[in-house]
Amino acid sequence: MKQNIAIIGGGASGLFSALQAAITKEILHKDVSITIFESQETAARKLLITGSSQCNITNSASQENMVTHYHGKEKEVDSILTHYSVKETIQYFKHIGVPLRTREDGKIFPSSFSSKDVLHALLKECKKYNIHISYNSRIEKITHNNSSFTAFTNNSKITSFDTVIIATGGFTFPRTGSIGDGYRLAKEMGHTIITPKVALTGVKVHDNALHTLSGLTLENLAVEITNNNWKNGSLLVTHEGLSGPVIINNSRYLNTGDTIKVCYLVDKKGVRRMAKELQKEISSLSQSMGKVCSKQFSQHTLFLLL
Numbered sequence: 001m002k003q004n005i006a007i008i009g010g011g012a013s014g015l016f017s018a019l020q021a022a023i024t025k026e027i028l029h030k031d032v033s034i035t036i037f038e039s040q041e042t043a044a045r046k047l048l049i050t051g052s053s054q055c056n057i058t059n060s061a062s063q064e065n066m067v068t069h070y071h072g073k074e075k076e077v078d079s080i081l082t083h084y085s086v087k088e089t090i091q092y093f094k095h096i097g098v099p100l101r102t103r104e105d106g107k108i109f110p111s112s113f114s115s116k117d118v119l120h121a122l123l124k125e126c127k128k129y130n131i132h133i134s135y136n137s138r139i140e141k142i143t144h145n146n147s148s149f150t151a152f153t154n155n156s157k158i159t160s161f162d163t164v165i166i167a168t169g170g171f172t173f174p175r176t177g178s179i180g181d182g183y184r185l186a187k188e189m190g191h192t193i194i195t196p197k198v199a200l201t202g203v204k205v206h207d208n209a210l211h212t213l214s215g216l217t218l219e220n221l222a223v224e225i226t227n228n229n230w231k232n233g234s235l236l237v238t239h240e241g242l243s244g245p246v247i248i249n250n251s252r253y254l255n256t257g258d259t260i261k262v263c264y265l266v267d268k269k270g271v272r273r274m275a276k277e278l279q280k281e282i283s284s285l286s287q288s289m290g291k292v293c294s295k296q297f298s299q300h301t302l303f304l305l306l
Protein backbone atom coordinates (compact mmCIF):
# COMPACT_ATOMS: atom_id res chain seq x y z
CA MET A 1 0.00 0.00 0.00
CA LYS A 2 1.17 3.51 -0.84
CA GLN A 3 2.55 5.52 2.11
CA ASN A 4 2.06 9.31 2.27
CA ILE A 5 4.62 11.51 4.01
CA ALA A 6 3.92 15.20 4.73
CA ILE A 7 6.80 17.50 5.59
CA ILE A 8 5.79 20.82 7.11
CA GLY A 9 8.36 23.46 6.13
CA GLY A 10 10.60 23.65 3.08
CA GLY A 11 13.75 24.95 4.78
CA ALA A 12 17.10 23.18 5.02
CA SER A 13 15.70 20.48 7.35
CA GLY A 14 12.49 19.93 5.35
CA LEU A 15 14.29 19.58 2.02
CA PHE A 16 16.98 17.34 3.48
CA SER A 17 14.56 15.05 5.31
CA ALA A 18 12.40 14.77 2.17
CA LEU A 19 15.47 13.70 0.21
CA GLN A 20 16.56 11.21 2.86
CA ALA A 21 13.04 9.72 2.86
CA ALA A 22 13.16 9.49 -0.95
CA ILE A 23 16.55 7.77 -0.91
CA THR A 24 15.35 5.28 1.74
CA LYS A 25 12.18 4.59 -0.22
CA GLU A 26 14.27 3.69 -3.28
CA ILE A 27 16.58 1.42 -1.27
CA LEU A 28 13.61 -0.37 0.31
CA HIS A 29 11.57 -0.41 -2.95
CA LYS A 30 8.62 1.18 -1.16
CA ASP A 31 5.75 3.02 -2.78
CA VAL A 32 5.91 6.37 -1.01
CA SER A 33 4.61 9.82 -1.91
CA ILE A 34 6.37 12.82 -0.31
CA THR A 35 4.85 16.31 -0.10
CA ILE A 36 6.53 19.38 1.39
CA PHE A 37 4.21 22.18 2.57
CA GLU A 38 5.95 25.56 2.52
CA SER A 39 4.20 28.70 3.76
CA GLN A 40 6.30 31.05 1.59
CA GLU A 41 6.29 31.35 -2.18
CA THR A 42 9.87 30.06 -2.34
CA ALA A 43 11.79 27.43 -0.35
CA ALA A 44 14.54 27.83 2.24
CA ARG A 45 14.73 31.59 2.45
CA LYS A 46 16.76 31.34 5.64
CA LEU A 47 19.27 28.95 4.10
CA LEU A 48 20.00 31.66 1.52
CA ILE A 49 21.17 34.12 4.20
CA THR A 50 23.24 31.64 6.23
CA GLY A 51 26.94 32.30 6.73
CA SER A 52 26.54 35.71 5.09
CA SER A 53 25.00 33.91 2.09
CA GLN A 54 28.10 31.71 1.83
CA CYS A 55 26.42 28.83 3.71
CA ASN A 56 28.67 27.28 6.33
CA ILE A 57 27.50 23.68 5.90
CA THR A 58 29.60 21.79 8.43
CA ASN A 59 32.93 21.72 10.26
CA SER A 60 36.12 19.71 10.03
CA ALA A 61 36.51 19.30 13.82
CA SER A 62 36.58 15.72 15.10
CA GLN A 63 33.30 14.26 16.36
CA GLU A 64 34.66 14.19 19.94
CA ASN A 65 35.47 17.87 19.72
CA MET A 66 32.28 18.85 17.89
CA VAL A 67 29.94 17.38 20.50
CA THR A 68 31.48 19.57 23.20
CA HIS A 69 30.04 22.70 21.56
CA TYR A 70 26.40 21.87 22.21
CA HIS A 71 25.99 22.98 25.81
CA GLY A 72 25.26 19.72 27.63
CA LYS A 73 23.71 17.94 24.61
CA GLU A 74 26.83 15.84 23.87
CA LYS A 75 24.94 12.53 23.85
CA GLU A 76 22.20 13.69 21.47
CA VAL A 77 24.64 15.36 19.06
CA ASP A 78 26.97 12.35 19.20
CA SER A 79 24.09 10.07 18.29
CA ILE A 80 23.10 12.30 15.34
CA LEU A 81 26.67 12.48 14.04
CA THR A 82 27.09 8.73 14.45
CA HIS A 83 24.02 8.16 12.28
CA TYR A 84 25.07 10.73 9.70
CA SER A 85 28.70 11.81 9.89
CA VAL A 86 30.43 14.91 8.59
CA LYS A 87 32.16 12.65 6.05
CA GLU A 88 28.76 11.50 4.74
CA THR A 89 27.57 15.11 4.55
CA ILE A 90 30.62 16.07 2.47
CA GLN A 91 30.14 13.04 0.19
CA TYR A 92 26.42 13.75 -0.22
CA PHE A 93 26.90 17.35 -1.29
CA LYS A 94 29.66 16.34 -3.68
CA HIS A 95 27.31 13.71 -5.11
CA ILE A 96 24.58 16.30 -5.79
CA GLY A 97 27.03 18.65 -7.49
CA VAL A 98 28.11 20.86 -4.58
CA PRO A 99 31.78 20.19 -3.80
CA LEU A 100 32.79 21.62 -0.44
CA ARG A 101 35.89 23.47 0.72
CA THR A 102 37.38 23.66 4.24
CA ARG A 103 38.48 27.09 5.39
CA GLU A 104 41.56 27.58 7.62
CA ASP A 105 39.34 27.89 10.70
CA GLY A 106 37.80 24.45 10.01
CA LYS A 107 34.46 25.77 8.70
CA ILE A 108 33.25 23.94 5.60
CA PHE A 109 31.50 25.85 2.78
CA PRO A 110 30.44 25.11 -0.79
CA SER A 111 33.49 25.69 -3.03
CA SER A 112 31.55 28.48 -4.73
CA PHE A 113 30.81 30.10 -1.32
CA SER A 114 27.25 30.52 -2.54
CA SER A 115 24.16 29.44 -0.60
CA LYS A 116 22.19 29.72 -3.86
CA ASP A 117 24.16 26.78 -5.27
CA VAL A 118 23.24 24.69 -2.21
CA LEU A 119 19.53 25.48 -2.53
CA HIS A 120 19.56 24.98 -6.28
CA ALA A 121 21.12 21.50 -5.89
CA LEU A 122 18.63 20.46 -3.16
CA LEU A 123 15.65 21.58 -5.26
CA LYS A 124 17.02 19.79 -8.31
CA GLU A 125 17.27 16.59 -6.27
CA CYS A 126 13.68 17.03 -5.02
CA LYS A 127 12.53 17.24 -8.63
CA LYS A 128 14.52 14.14 -9.53
CA TYR A 129 12.74 12.14 -6.80
CA ASN A 130 9.27 13.56 -7.62
CA ILE A 131 8.99 15.25 -4.27
CA HIS A 132 6.06 17.66 -4.54
CA ILE A 133 6.53 21.09 -2.96
CA SER A 134 3.29 22.91 -2.24
CA TYR A 135 4.20 26.62 -1.93
CA ASN A 136 2.09 29.28 -0.19
CA SER A 137 0.70 26.48 2.00
CA ARG A 138 0.92 27.35 5.67
CA ILE A 139 -0.15 24.42 7.81
CA GLU A 140 -2.20 25.79 10.69
CA LYS A 141 -3.41 22.63 12.33
CA ILE A 142 -2.65 18.92 12.38
CA THR A 143 -4.97 16.31 13.82
CA HIS A 144 -4.21 12.65 14.28
CA ASN A 145 -5.86 9.37 15.13
CA ASN A 146 -4.28 5.98 15.65
CA SER A 147 -3.41 5.42 12.02
CA SER A 148 -3.09 8.79 10.26
CA PHE A 149 -2.55 12.54 10.40
CA THR A 150 -4.60 15.25 8.70
CA ALA A 151 -3.08 18.65 8.03
CA PHE A 152 -5.11 21.84 7.49
CA THR A 153 -4.25 25.11 5.74
CA ASN A 154 -6.55 28.01 6.57
CA ASN A 155 -8.93 25.41 7.93
CA SER A 156 -9.44 23.61 4.61
CA LYS A 157 -8.77 19.92 4.95
CA ILE A 158 -5.86 18.35 3.17
CA THR A 159 -5.33 14.67 2.42
CA SER A 160 -4.41 12.39 5.28
CA PHE A 161 -0.84 11.28 5.80
CA ASP A 162 0.77 8.24 7.38
CA THR A 163 3.76 10.22 8.58
CA VAL A 164 4.24 13.92 9.35
CA ILE A 165 7.62 15.59 9.82
CA ILE A 166 7.54 19.04 11.41
CA ALA A 167 10.46 21.05 9.99
CA THR A 168 9.17 24.57 10.54
CA GLY A 169 12.35 26.03 12.08
CA GLY A 170 12.43 28.26 15.13
CA PHE A 171 11.58 31.95 15.68
CA THR A 172 14.63 33.70 14.28
CA PHE A 173 14.33 35.92 11.22
CA PRO A 174 10.52 35.63 10.95
CA ARG A 175 10.59 37.38 7.57
CA THR A 176 12.04 34.12 6.17
CA GLY A 177 8.84 32.32 7.22
CA SER A 178 10.11 30.83 10.49
CA ILE A 179 7.54 32.15 12.94
CA GLY A 180 7.56 29.36 15.50
CA ASP A 181 4.52 27.45 14.19
CA GLY A 182 6.21 24.12 14.83
CA TYR A 183 6.17 24.59 18.61
CA ARG A 184 2.42 25.11 18.59
CA LEU A 185 1.70 22.29 16.16
CA ALA A 186 3.82 19.85 18.16
CA LYS A 187 2.27 21.00 21.46
CA GLU A 188 -1.25 20.56 20.11
CA MET A 189 -0.33 16.97 19.28
CA GLY A 190 0.79 16.32 22.84
CA HIS A 191 4.54 16.95 22.66
CA THR A 192 6.37 18.71 25.49
CA ILE A 193 8.01 21.95 24.41
CA ILE A 194 11.16 23.25 26.10
CA THR A 195 10.80 27.04 26.15
CA PRO A 196 13.14 28.37 23.46
CA LYS A 197 15.93 30.70 24.54
CA VAL A 198 17.78 33.35 22.61
CA ALA A 199 21.34 32.45 21.58
CA LEU A 200 24.09 33.45 19.14
CA THR A 201 23.12 37.11 19.06
CA GLY A 202 24.30 40.56 20.05
CA VAL A 203 22.50 42.30 22.92
CA LYS A 204 20.74 45.63 23.37
CA VAL A 205 22.08 47.53 26.38
CA HIS A 206 20.06 49.99 28.41
CA ASP A 207 22.32 52.84 29.68
CA ASN A 208 25.13 51.73 27.39
CA ALA A 209 28.16 53.65 28.68
CA LEU A 210 30.09 52.74 25.54
CA HIS A 211 27.54 53.77 22.89
CA THR A 212 29.61 56.72 21.66
CA LEU A 213 32.21 54.17 20.55
CA SER A 214 29.78 52.26 18.35
CA GLY A 215 31.52 50.47 15.48
CA LEU A 216 34.66 49.86 17.51
CA THR A 217 36.00 46.34 18.09
CA LEU A 218 37.99 45.87 21.28
CA GLU A 219 40.26 42.84 21.25
CA ASN A 220 41.56 40.87 24.18
CA LEU A 221 39.26 41.76 26.99
CA ALA A 222 37.10 39.97 29.50
CA VAL A 223 33.36 40.22 29.92
CA GLU A 224 31.48 39.08 33.00
CA ILE A 225 28.46 37.29 31.58
CA THR A 226 27.01 35.99 34.81
CA ASN A 227 28.24 36.23 38.40
CA ASN A 228 32.01 35.59 38.37
CA ASN A 229 31.78 33.90 35.00
CA TRP A 230 34.28 35.84 32.91
CA LYS A 231 34.69 35.13 29.22
CA ASN A 232 37.56 36.36 27.08
CA GLY A 233 37.42 37.49 23.49
CA SER A 234 36.77 40.48 21.28
CA LEU A 235 33.87 42.83 21.84
CA LEU A 236 32.09 44.97 19.26
CA VAL A 237 30.37 48.10 20.48
CA THR A 238 27.17 48.61 18.50
CA HIS A 239 24.74 51.50 18.27
CA GLU A 240 22.25 49.70 20.48
CA GLY A 241 24.52 47.65 22.72
CA LEU A 242 27.23 45.04 22.50
CA SER A 243 28.15 42.30 20.07
CA GLY A 244 31.26 40.53 18.75
CA PRO A 245 32.31 36.91 19.43
CA VAL A 246 32.48 37.21 23.22
CA ILE A 247 28.85 38.36 23.39
CA ILE A 248 27.45 36.29 20.50
CA ASN A 249 28.96 33.04 21.84
CA ASN A 250 27.70 33.68 25.37
CA SER A 251 24.36 35.43 24.81
CA ARG A 252 22.56 32.17 25.62
CA TYR A 253 23.50 32.75 29.30
CA LEU A 254 22.15 36.32 29.41
CA ASN A 255 18.70 37.34 30.59
CA THR A 256 16.81 40.62 30.32
CA GLY A 257 17.92 42.91 33.13
CA ASP A 258 21.41 41.41 33.56
CA THR A 259 24.40 43.70 34.04
CA ILE A 260 27.39 43.13 31.78
CA LYS A 261 30.81 44.12 33.13
CA VAL A 262 33.71 44.72 30.78
CA CYS A 263 37.32 44.50 31.94
CA TYR A 264 40.27 45.61 29.83
CA LEU A 265 42.84 44.19 32.24
CA VAL A 266 42.71 40.52 31.24
CA ASP A 267 44.06 38.99 28.08
CA LYS A 268 42.79 35.93 26.15
CA LYS A 269 44.63 33.58 28.51
CA GLY A 270 43.15 35.26 31.55
CA VAL A 271 46.42 37.06 32.31
CA ARG A 272 46.03 40.59 33.66
CA ARG A 273 47.17 43.27 31.28
CA MET A 274 49.44 46.07 32.38
CA ALA A 275 48.47 49.73 32.32
CA LYS A 276 51.47 50.39 30.08
CA GLU A 277 50.12 47.99 27.48
CA LEU A 278 46.73 49.70 27.59
CA GLN A 279 48.33 53.09 27.19
CA LYS A 280 50.05 51.78 24.06
CA GLU A 281 46.72 50.50 22.72
CA ILE A 282 45.03 53.83 23.37
CA SER A 283 47.70 55.77 21.53
CA SER A 284 47.57 53.40 18.56
CA LEU A 285 43.77 53.73 18.52
CA SER A 286 44.05 57.50 18.68
CA GLN A 287 46.06 57.43 15.45
CA SER A 288 43.49 55.35 13.63
CA MET A 289 40.34 56.95 15.08
CA GLY A 290 41.14 60.63 15.35
CA LYS A 291 41.25 62.75 18.48
CA VAL A 292 37.59 63.05 19.45
CA CYS A 293 36.83 59.37 19.45
CA SER A 294 40.07 58.43 21.16
CA LYS A 295 39.37 60.95 23.93
CA GLN A 296 36.00 59.27 24.50
CA PHE A 297 37.70 55.89 24.53
CA SER A 298 40.28 57.08 27.10
CA GLN A 299 37.51 58.41 29.30
CA HIS A 300 35.63 55.14 29.13
CA THR A 301 38.82 53.21 29.79
CA LEU A 302 39.49 55.21 32.91
CA PHE A 303 35.85 54.88 33.96
CA LEU A 304 35.90 51.12 33.51
CA LEU A 305 39.22 50.74 35.31
CA LEU A 306 37.87 52.40 38.44
Ligand SMILES: Cc1cc2nc3c(=O)[nH]c(=O)nc-3n(C[C@H](O)[C@H](O)[C@H](O)COP(=O)(O)OP(=O)(O)OC[C@H]3O[C@@H](n4cnc5c(N)ncnc54)[C@H](O)[C@@H]3O)c2cc1C
Nearest residue numbers: 009011012013039046050051056138139168169177178181
Ligand atom coordinates in the same frame (compact mmCIF):
# COMPACT_ATOMS: atom_id res chain seq x y z
C1 LIG B 1 21.70 35.09 9.92
C2 LIG B 1 21.83 33.59 10.08
C3 LIG B 1 22.99 32.96 9.67
C4 LIG B 1 23.14 31.58 9.81
N1 LIG B 1 24.27 30.99 9.35
C5 LIG B 1 24.38 29.63 9.42
C6 LIG B 1 25.49 28.96 8.83
O1 LIG B 1 26.36 29.57 8.21
N2 LIG B 1 25.54 27.62 8.98
C7 LIG B 1 24.55 26.91 9.61
O2 LIG B 1 24.65 25.66 9.70
N3 LIG B 1 23.49 27.51 10.15
C8 LIG B 1 23.37 28.84 10.06
N4 LIG B 1 22.28 29.46 10.58
C9 LIG B 1 21.24 28.61 11.19
C10 LIG B 1 20.42 27.98 10.06
O3 LIG B 1 19.94 28.99 9.20
C11 LIG B 1 19.25 27.21 10.63
O4 LIG B 1 19.74 26.27 11.54
C12 LIG B 1 18.49 26.51 9.50
O5 LIG B 1 18.01 27.41 8.54
C13 LIG B 1 17.35 25.73 10.12
O6 LIG B 1 16.68 25.09 9.07
P1 LIG B 1 15.20 24.60 9.25
O7 LIG B 1 14.81 23.98 7.96
O8 LIG B 1 15.13 23.77 10.49
O9 LIG B 1 14.37 25.89 9.54
P2 LIG B 1 14.11 27.17 8.62
O10 LIG B 1 15.28 27.46 7.76
O11 LIG B 1 13.64 28.20 9.54
O12 LIG B 1 12.95 26.70 7.64
C14 LIG B 1 11.65 26.47 8.10
C15 LIG B 1 10.71 26.59 6.92
O13 LIG B 1 9.41 26.24 7.35
C16 LIG B 1 8.47 27.15 6.80
N5 LIG B 1 7.32 27.17 7.69
C17 LIG B 1 7.23 27.65 8.96
N6 LIG B 1 6.02 27.43 9.50
C18 LIG B 1 5.30 26.79 8.53
C19 LIG B 1 3.96 26.27 8.48
N7 LIG B 1 3.12 26.39 9.51
N8 LIG B 1 3.54 25.67 7.33
C20 LIG B 1 4.38 25.54 6.26
N9 LIG B 1 5.65 26.00 6.27
C21 LIG B 1 6.10 26.61 7.39
C22 LIG B 1 9.22 28.47 6.73
O14 LIG B 1 8.68 29.32 5.78
C23 LIG B 1 10.62 28.00 6.37
O15 LIG B 1 10.82 27.96 4.97
C24 LIG B 1 22.11 30.83 10.44
C25 LIG B 1 20.94 31.46 10.87
C26 LIG B 1 20.79 32.82 10.68
C27 LIG B 1 19.51 33.47 11.15
